[in-house]
Amino acid sequence: MGSIETVTLDSYSTLVDVEAVEEALADVVDDPEPVSNHWRSRSLMYTMVANEVDAYDTFYALNRAALEHALDAHGVDLPESERETILETYHELAVFDDVREGLQRLHDAGVDTYVVSNGNPEMLASMVSHAGIEDAIEDTISADEVATFKPNVEIYRHAAARTGTPIDRIAHVSALFYDVLGAKHAGMTGVWLDRGKVPWDGVAGDPDAVVDDIRALDDRLDMDG
Template sequence: MTFDPDPVTTVTFDSYGTLVDVEAVERALADHVAEPEPVSTLWRSRSLAYTYVANHVDAYKPFYDINRDALEYALAAHDVDLDESARETILEQYHDLDVFDDVRDGIERLRDGGYDCYVLSNGNPAMLDSLVEAAEIGDVIEDTISADEISTFKPDSAVYRHAAARTGTPVEETAHVAAGWFDVLGSMHAGNQAVWVDRKGSPWDGFAGDPDLTIETLDELAEALGV
């Protein structure tokens, strides 16, 4: 599909991997684990898998709790035995992730161009509060919208419809920006225009369609919207 800027009035942004770098958790793991990279990779993949499954087996938990369960599994799978205090210290890194350099300026540019900007995330409200504070974007976004508000995770269409209701914007007038392929596809299925943030030059998995727009930085989205 081709990105059409004309109907867009609202932009929603995913959080983890889109605005903040989840790979920063490896530093927290490195203080406790000899080989943090494989543990971190499994932790992230298992966390996402739990959200997918939770939508279908009535096993919803706030995302922070999902992350805790996934961390415990990843550590066990790599035969790492840490006490509860150490696990919680690692988990708390999700409240202090690195912000991508283009985030503040990119969102501010969109806001100044007349677009209402929101964060739409699986993260529960406390996690999103920490993210907004760390990214210093509280003054340039309208609000955060959490999947926790409806106890359903992305990529379920209900999350994007809920965002449309919260923003007062029809889904077709919303551009959703995400680094996660599943989030891009979920937003497309719900009727959003989908913008894929590809910061690493990764190949797109097009088994269920292509993004309306692919960008490397948020400034490229501002350019596509003519601001």
């Protein structure tokens, strides 16, 4: 593995826990888990379909459509105001325990660190603020800037341009297998953050590196600080 100058990280499921939306659903749905799973899977599906059929919309808009489909599929009829309240949980998702310290370690080591996400800028701004990581990252980079979602190579190439780093000197860290593979395909070092929830999906290759804690990144990667 070559020397790494810049670290980029995914947001949802990597820095913040999307499973927290179940708590919001539990207030209005008798069995929130299948609705939450349907919502999440549809949301991801919509981003990939949008890439292929040139139907880009913001992640927030696609996430709203996915929630509506999940509610309809499970026979849950909610007024618009309650649907918006559930959607707004994405602005205040719980941050994983290792995130603040892990990012601070990278920052203190002189490593430029960015968030690269499908989330639109407003979502990322609220996520960063709520997580309290403003001082530990350089910036956020949104799919909205190139109107395409992961794992399309364009978002990773755009991230490299935005960071001013050769793409082969960037390590991209994500808990999502397709994001790791997308970054790797684009020329980055693909690092899987194994949060112990699901096994690696080996359908299209393996990650370049695996960590189970963001705090281990500064020791795991060969970085130029």
